[in-house]
Amino acid sequence: MPEGHSVHRIARQFAKNFVGRPVGASSPQGRFAEGAAMLSSREMLEARAVGKQMFLRFDGDVWLRVHLGMYGAWDFAGVIDADATIAAANGRMGQTNQRGTVLDEPILDAAGENSLTSIGAPRRARVHVRMSEQTTGLPDEDEQWPPPVVGQVRLRLLTEETCADLRGPTACELQSPDEVVASIAKLGPDPLVDDLAEGEERFVATVRRKPTPIGLLLMDQAVVSGIGNVYRAELLFRARLNPHTPGRDVPEETVRSLWHDWTRLLEIGVQTGQMMTMDDLDPDAYRRAMAHRDDRHWVYHRAGLPCRVCGTAIVVEEAASRKLYWCPNCQA
Template sequence: MSEQEKLEAPVDGDWPPEPVGQVRVRLLTPTAVADLRGPTVCEVDTPEQAQAQIDKLGPDPQVGDPVANEERFVAGVRKRNVAIALLLMDQAVVSGIGNVYRAELLFRARQNPFTPGRELPEEVVRALWHDWVHLMSIGVETGQMLTMDDLSPEDLARAMASRDDRHWVYHRTGLPCRVCGTPIAMQELGGRKLYWCPVDQA
């Protein structure tokens, strides 16, 4: 613990930055800091326990065989009588989508968030997976959860600078849909706020 405390001691006035929000874990080096905010679960495991948890996780676009990953996702979604917006947040179905990407993926696919997985056509589920792979690669490249494609250079600069200009529906309750102008709806689902357009995603 003393080592950790020593690292936490500010080298100067700016380092390390103050934690913002519900920080449950902070990984800190002399030059970098990573905060884990608001996780559903946060526990300290042995290596064996950690591996058992990893074995339970659904596919991750950045890990393993791309074809096998897609098939696991499609099968995992299409056998469940659970809303797709909940399945996308289920770590056993797919790893790491999180609240921003679930709202944005469903808008981009123009899918009703409440449709049960097993009622979704196979091609829709495959398209969701491919879009997740696509958005994830943009996220890794840019370091931002950028979910709007084909932006003009000015719009891209704005999106990179401001979260409010980066998303279709996420965090836009009551604001006009960027496509149809309908106010964006919001409701708690799975303990997290879900955003969607009631017209484009009817």
């Protein structure tokens, strides 16, 4: 499932390539035909991400809410004017790790998580994309435009230069301004949206009154926005926190530390396009981590492998129908 960093990257891509332009809309699949007709020819005015959900505002007070869910993704084609804050992910401005090491050559992940062309569920790009920090001009004359529809496209948004295809979302619906406010009100704080201090207090107050295990609370989008299975496992390990500890029993300073760590990891995820959760890597180790998921995380997807810290076998178990990875020694 795409986690919060991916959705913020998508929103920034829409802000750079669609906001301020009239947008054509269609539903090649047919399942969103009426909604697409309502959107078509309207100017996009705003692109906003909150946690795992994105809200696109069009003139006439019409909003589009999209939740990618487990399998959804946006595929971009045509002229891509990459946001400077995420350009590192496509290699055009180099890539910078947590220690400030600049890597001049792009690092590509064969699984597709680092792909600007398919942002969301990891998959290989199906469409050709020209990318640069500052790209001008229409697609090449020998390229078909608009690009052919591939697969089950729920919604296609199209400007003169850029195409965005939505596949497999959990939610794709039009909302009124009041409905958008109500949708966002149901979500927990997002460090990239809410005031950090206020968000911290909301998060701490909610966690500290809940008997629910912290491993479940971090996945509850009403408690905190954007954290998915990968970030959940990694945040808990980094805090050396047993995932079964009731929220109300987690020390307040630990809860605050979780919020601060989530803020930091989310910013890194938006900048790099990767859920990078290991610190203090030298350039070679950082390059390996950016290219291979197995070198990127402390415990996630490492069931049965030795803990990178203590050597104990990493445990995997089911928690609310999702796999939870943790070290029974470091997180005892």
